[in-house]
Structures are given as C-alpha cells and as structure tokens.
Amino acid sequence: MTREAGSAPGAVVSSVPAASGGSAASVASKPATAQKPPDKSWLRRIWDPVANAFNNGALEFYLPFKTYHSRSTYTQEQIDSYQENPLGFGIGRGLYNERGNWEGVFAMGFQDSHYKPSYTGGYSWKAIWRPADDVRLGLGYIAGLMSRSDVLSYVPFPIVLPVASVAYKNFSLEGTYVPPGGSNGGNVLFIWAKWELGKTGEAIGTPARPVQPEPTQMAFGSATPLERQRVPYGPVLEAGSNARLVSPEETVPPLVAATGWRDEDQVPDVPDVLPALALRSSKTMEPLASDSAVPPRAMFALNKATI
Numbered sequence: 213m214t215r216e217a218g219s220a221p222g223a224v225v226s227s228v229p230a231a232s233g234g235s236a237a238s239v240a241s242k243p244a245t246a247q248k249p250p251d252k253s254w255l256r257r258i259w260d261p262v263a264n265a266f267n268n269g270a271l272e273f274y275l276p277f278k279t280y281h282s283r284s285t286y287t288q289e290q291i292d293s294y295q296e297n298p299l300g301f302g303i304g305r306g307l308y309n310e311r312g313n314w315e316g317v318f319a320m321g322f323q324d325s326h327y328k329p330s331y332t333g334g335y336s337w338k339a340i341w342r343p344a345d346d347v348r349l350g351l352g353y354i355a356g357l358m359s360r361s362d363v364l365s366y367v368p369f370p371i372v373l374p375v376a377s378v379a380y381k382n383f384s385l386e387g388t389y390v391p392p393g394g395s396n397g398g399n400v401l402f403i404w405a406k407w408e409l410g411k412t413g414e415a416i417g418t419p420a421r422p423v424q425p426e427p428t429q430m431a432f433g434s435a436t437p438l439e440r441q442r443v444p445y446g447p448v449l450e451a452g453s454n455a456r457l458v459s460p461e462e463t464v465p466p467l468v469a470a471t472g473w474r475d476e477d478q479v480p481d482v483p484d485v486l487p488a489l490a491l492r493s494s495k496t497m498e499p500l501a502s503d504s505a506v507p508p509r510a511m512f513a514l515n516k517a518t519i
Contacts, residue, residue, distance in 0.1 A: 269306045276404040332356060
C-alpha cells in the first residue's frame with residue numbers, strides 16, 4: 213500500500229498491479245449473483261423425462277395376455293372372430309422419481325384383434341399410492357406411437373391413453389382403455405403383466421434420491437467456465453494467461469481518502485474554561501479559610517496500628 217504524490221492527506225491507494233484483461237482478484241471481487249436457469253423449450257420439456265427414464269430406469273418386461281371387447285359394442289359373432297388372448301412381449305425401462313411416482317419408456321409387440329401383429333411404444337407416467345407395504349396402486353397415462361395393419365397400413369400414428377396398475381413387490385397387472393370411436397369401434401380393455409427387475413440394493417418402488425444442484429459461478433464469476441472451477445482450491449489457470457492468484461494481503465480493499473472534515477477541524481480553537489486536572493501532594497495544599505464557602509475536603513488517613 214503506498215501514498216500517491218499530490219493526494220489528499222490520509223489518502224492511500226493500492227499497489228496491486230492489475231493484469232490486462234482482468235485479474236483473478238477482480239473476478240473474485242465481483243458480487244455473487246444468482247443466475248436463473250434458462251427456460252427449457254417445449255421440445256426439451258417433452259424429451260428430458262423420456263431420456264431420464266431410458267438412461268436411469270431399471271429393466272422391465274411386459275407380457276400382454278388379454279384384450280377385452282365390450283359386449284355392448286360388438287356382436288357375439290364379431291367377438292368370436294376376435295383374438296382376445298393375444299401373444300406378445302415387451303421390454304422397457306422405468307424408475308420411481310423423487311415424489312415416488314413411476315415413469316418409464318417401453319416398446320411392445322402383440323397380436324391385434326385380427327391376429328395380425330401390432331406394435332406400440334412410448335412414454336408412460338403414473339401417480340403411485342401405497343396402501344400397504346409392497347402394494348402399489350397407479351393411475352396415469354401412455355403417450356407414444358402405434359402401428360397396426362388395419363390403420364394406415366402400419367404407418368405409425370400417435371396415441372394418448374389412460375393407464376392403471378395394481379402391483380405387489382416386483383409384479384404388477386396393468387391395463388389401458390381404448391374409448392369408443394373410429395372405424396374400429398374402440399371400447400376395448402387391453403391388459404398385460406409386468407416384471408420390474410429394480411435396482412441393486414433398493415426395494416421395488418423406492419423413490420429416487422433428490423438430485424444435487426449443479427455448481428454455480430458464484431465463486432469466480434461468469435468469466436470462469438464451470439468446468440475450470442475447483443472449489444475450494446480456486447480456478448485452474450491456463451498456461452500463459454494473465455490471471456494470477458493473489459495473496460490474502462492483496463485482497464484487502466484499498467483505503468479511500470476521507471472527503472469530509474475531521475473532528476479536530478470542525479472544533480474552533482477556543483480556550484478551555486476548565487483548568488486541567490493536576491495531581492499535587494497534600495503537603496502543598498493550603499487549608500481553606502474558616503469563612504470560605506467551599507466545603508472542606510474529606511481527609512482519610514490509615515494508621516498502621518489500626519490495620
């Protein structure tokens with residue numbers, strides 16, 4: 213710390229050299245600001261849950277076994293010609309999120325009502341209730357694509373259907389309902405069984421642990437990328453860069469010269485009406501006159517004989 217020539221008395225400036233392009237000290241001295249994460253696009257909001265279920269979900273197997281056609285919608289002759297015990301198989305990946313709800317992705321192939329192969333796949337989400345240990349009730353939806361011989365000749369088309377489930381440990385019965393409408397009539401209940409393999413060391417249905425927040429740029433400012441930050445040891449300095457690590461003494465803010473009046477400058481030179489206190493020996497003190505208005509001083513003496 214040095215004093216510049218011609219500066220006001222008491223003015224002190226910092227002697228820390230400033231590196232070109234901004235030093236690590238200047239970056240570290242920036243106030244920490246909470247950065248709001250950018251809003252996700254609608255495509256990211258749709259895709260992120262799908263990717264999360266695929267990357268972090270446990271393996272699951274599906275076995276379709278029942279297609280029930282409403283007797284009030286179809287004639288007995290039609291029902292006799294339909295396949296109501298389809299053969300098929302499916303595979304997927306699913307997980308229980310932080311709130312305990314299930315979400316996953318799947319792909320399944322099975323016989324349709326006309327004994328022809330049909331295919332479906334997509335994303336599913338279910339709210340989960342746990343009325344008892346290892347018992348889970350679910351209600352949610354399926355969103356994905358389906359391909360059938362009697363609809364667009366196997367050209368995939370989108371589907372959004374409700375789904376419900378009853379599960380005990382790693383086994384569950386699930387089903388979806390196709391509402392009436394369209395050329396095929398609808399009003400069909402489709403049921404399958406599912407086995408969850410789960411994650412090692414966790415019971416089936418265990419909610420996921422909360423995700424730890426990602427590190428922010430609070431410590432070093434936006435000038436230092438996240439991947440170059442090393443808390444608590446400081447940022448990684450590139451070879452040949454102008455940034456440098458400073459000592460604790462250099463991080464002390466510079467003293468700023470006072471611009472106002474000091475107390476001694478504000479009080480004018482006036483005589484003190486009260487004399488300074490002076491300690492004098494009692495032998496030099498003269499006794500007061502008998503007619504003095506000043507009360508006599510109290511004198512105390514200790515005698516060695518009385519101690």
